[in-house]
Amino acid sequence: MQSPKEEIASSPGQLVIARLERLDVWSLSYVFIGIIGLGFLFTFYDIFDINVSFIQTCVALKPGCTPETALDALPYPVVLNLAGYVVGTLVLSPYADKVGRRNMLLITMLITGLGSLYNALAPGYVNFNIARIITGIGIGADLAIVNTYINEVAPRRARAKFTTIIFIMSALGAFVGIWLGLILTTPSTPWPLGLPFAVAGPGFDVGWRWMYGVGALLALVAILLRVQLPESPRWLIGQGRIQEADEVVSGMEARAIRHGTLREPVLAEAAALPRPPSKMPYRDLFTNPLYLRRIALLFSIWFIGYITVYSYASGFTSILTALKFPPPEAGVIAAVGTIGFVAEAMVMSFLVEKLERRFWLPIGAAVTIIGAVLIAVAGTTITVSFIGAILIFAGFNLWVSPTYALTAESFPTRARTTGFALVDGVGHIGGGIGVLVIAPFLPHMSVLGAFMLITAFIVVASILVQFTPHTRNRPLDVISP
8 A cells, every 4th residue: 555655646736735724934036925914905997996086087078077076977987997907807807717827917006007107197087997907808808817826825824814915905905096096186274174184176186197107117017026926836736747846846955944844745735636727717606506606695795895895995985075074174074084994904914814804894893894894983073083994994895805815725726826816806887886876865864874884784794604504624626625
């Protein structure tokens, strides 16, 4: 009878997977975390930069638009951006399962950067909206591919942890997007009702163009750095490129051994060897009852949860303005709120692996509700509004990174990016509904009523997520053979 080591050795692909599964620490260059994270920083910068800056954009490009009526115009660029997101993720993400994660990461960031540059130069409102579609196409696919890549190269016991570490860069992107918007697109106003050093005014009304120009520059830097990334060894094995996968994993082992002796490979951790990618990844998923059930459940979670996320992420400033908050004060409250996003991501990088992925969503919903109540009862006490905004931004983002990890873990290597694209990418339609359908009702509601309506959807998603599979600290190819 063969020993475990001999049995593993009889299948070179299994040996490489077993060697990969035994790594308990991040085993690529730490520089790569920053490289991948820079792409996420730009992606979330682009998602959030419209939050504060759109009021100035609307006044500049749309005839008859005023700060008080900007919320009426906001749904169109947001929904079109999300439409591009859906198209991009459905069309481009499957190519990552066919031609590789790294190659597509370069293409998606290029598309995103071109869209942002087009936004900066847009001569009118129609062109601005077209640019939002192009940017969305790149962002949609990029998010799916980045989360797939991280899931496949991170150590098994820390997949959600490293997804969350990358998510810190997302939080920083949101922080920069909103604060830069506050500086460049609002007039100087005494603190805390605004920023005394804000520069917008009659002599400078193009700050929103600078916002998107910065986004294009960030995308360029991300492209130049991503060239250095290695290909996912799991994807290489699925392609039959065992030697290339072996080289990547050997380099990872050389880094990991600096932290201590490596344990022996275990055959059981490589029992389900990645199969070659299907020529039609969508058919591969939709004809499998296991993955079809997961698609239906995860899509529902993302679709419903994103109604809350995008209502706050893209429309918080406009919503507050429509609820009779002065525009500079609304912008400041939103900007301070991003502190909660950054703090949440940093804290979660230490805590996320302590609980199963599905438990974080109800915690995030509870934090969001507390923040919404605080803003509603704050009245003219700006400090309480600040605390409420910090909790809202922490809460509606708290569940995202562990659910990113859960989603990538729920699909097989041969169609992982495609599966992620189906549920997260198409799920962004929920974000469009949140802005398009719900926003018109908000000005006619109380502050508490408006925020409770927005937050109700994340509560529903937190119930649905309890039916997802256990994935924490399990081999990827066992969870999703």
